Amino acid sequence: MGGKLILKFSLLVGQLFLWESCTHNSHRVTVENTKNEITAVSFSTVGGFTATPSKGYTIKITRDSVYCLFSAIDTAQSTLKSYGNTEDKWNFLLDKIDLEKFIAAKEEESRQPYDGIDIKISIATKKGQYVKLNAYDSPSWNRVYRQLEESFPPKSYGNKKLDK
Numbered sequence: 001m002g003g004k005l006i007l008k009f010s011l012l013v014g015q016l017f018l019w020e021s022c023t024h025n026s027h028r029v030t031v032e033n034t035k036n037e038i039t040a041v042s043f044s045t046v047g048g049f050t051a052t053p054s055k056g057y058t059i060k061i062t063r064d065s066v067y068c069l070f071s072a073i074d075t076a077q078s079t080l081k082s083y084g085n086t087e088d089k090w091n092f093l094l095d096k097i098d099l100e101k102f103i104a105a106k107e108e109e110s111r112q113p114y115d116g117i118d119i120k121i122s123i124a125t126k127k128g129q130y131v132k133l134n135a136y137d138s139p140s141w142n143r144v145y146r147q148l149e150e151s152f153p154p155k156s157y158g159n160k161k162l163d164k
Contacts, residue, residue: 035126036099036125036126036127038099038123038125039062039063040061040062040122040123040124041060041061041097041122041123041144042058042059042060042121042122042124043119043120043121043122043145043148044056044057044058044122045057045117045119045120046071046117046118047110047111047116047118056070056071057071058071059148059152059154061152062090063087065082065084066082066083066084066152067080067082068081068083068154070154089151089152092147093148093151096144096147097140097143097144098140098143099123099130101139101140102121102123102130102132102141102144103130104138104140105132105137105138105141106135106138107132107133107134108133108134108135109134111134118133118134119133119134119145120132120133121135121144121145123144
């Protein structure tokens with residue numbers, strides 16, 4: 001009788017460990033799936049003085065690629081280019097982003113009605129996309145913008161219209 005009791009008790013303890021292991025792993029997967037991982041960052045400029053040709057551009061950065069769209073008033077002259085990105089540049093950019101503070105940044109109004117240039121930064125995550133326009137008063141927005149301008153300057157992508 002004592003041997004059967006020990007065997008039943010051992011099986012019960014084994015089932016408890018197995019159950020705990022399964023629930024612990026499923027909890028870990030749930031936490032990993034809800035993480036707000038950044039998948040892309042883009043910034044664009046639109047507008048400017050109406051007497052000069054448009055120098056608008058959009059640059060989208062992902063872990064492995066950089067896409068540049070240089071906009072022109074005549075869309076036939078717009079150019080789209082793509083380049084490889086490095087893991088170092090991607091990680092350096094991510095280090096500058098505090099997503100919670102970026103999301104909380106207050107946007108300003110469009111400057112286009114006054115021949116101004118609007119700067120829009122967009123951060124895409126697995127949960128959604130966060131877009132901020134002209135949030136110059138936000139240190140978080142400014143830090144991201146400075147890093148984008150330094151690491152991914154539009155002139156380095158060789159658009160003749162932009163270099164003029």
